[in-house]
Amino acid sequence: MNIKKQLLAEHSKANCEKIASYIGKDAKKFDELVQLMIYEEHRIAQRASHTLQFCTDLHPSLVYPYTQSFIDILKQNPIDAVKRCITRSWEKITLPEEFQGEILQIAFDFVQNPQEAIAVRAYCITILFNITQTFSELQTELSLVLQDIIDYENSPALLGRSKKVLKKLKAF
Numbered sequence: 001m002n003i004k005k006q007l008l009a010e011h012s013k014a015n016c017e018k019i020a021s022y023i024g025k026d027a028k029k030f031d032e033l034v035q036l037m038i039y040e041e042h043r044i045a046q047r048a049s050h051t052l053q054f055c056t057d058l059h060p061s062l063v064y065p066y067t068q069s070f071i072d073i074l075k076q077n078p079i080d081a082v083k084r085c086i087t088r089s090w091e092k093i094t095l096p097e098e099f100q101g102e103i104l105q106i107a108f109d110f111v112q113n114p115q116e117a118i119a120v121r122a123y124c125i126t127i128l129f130n131i132t133q134t135f136s137e138l139q140t141e142l143s144l145v146l147q148d149i150i151d152y153e154n155s156p157a158l159l160g161r162s163k164k165v166l167k168k169l170k171a172f
Contacts, residue, residue, distance in 0.1 A: 071106065
């Protein structure tokens with residue numbers, strides 16, 4: 001299968017599932033998809049990132065070798081679809097400890113930026129919570145940020161996620 005050609009064929013859940021099934025656990029095919037997400041024009045990058053979510057749902061371990069690359073990509077402020085894909089994949093895995101500091105900063109920046117996409121901010125709340133399980137000294141800072149969201153935001157997704165995580169933090 002030519003992944004790029006298949007991405008252009010149609011934009012649908014069925015097509016994403018078809019491509020994800022083709023990629024399976026194959027790291028080389030997954031890399032091809034990542035390259036399309038990073039270096040292609042907007043429409044292909046968007047479709048590749050959507051498909052990448054299906055791949056990482058099936059095989060989360062495929063993400064690990066790309067942790068530094070994904071950090072570098074997020075620092076370049078990519079399109080929302082790419083940010084959403086990366087943050088969604090990170091919320092589902094245990095992040096390598098050597099990258100947690102950089103990811104922590106990126107996630108805090110995204111969560112506190114009201115111009116950022118709601119989904120990206122919501123995924124980052126979970127990422128931050130997961131990191132605070134290793135670094136409990138950050139729980140107070142996260143609690144303060146979440147309380148600000150609860151007090152000043154009106155997005156149901158952010159409010160719900162913030163309240164849920166804040167409740168978990170208070171249980172510790």
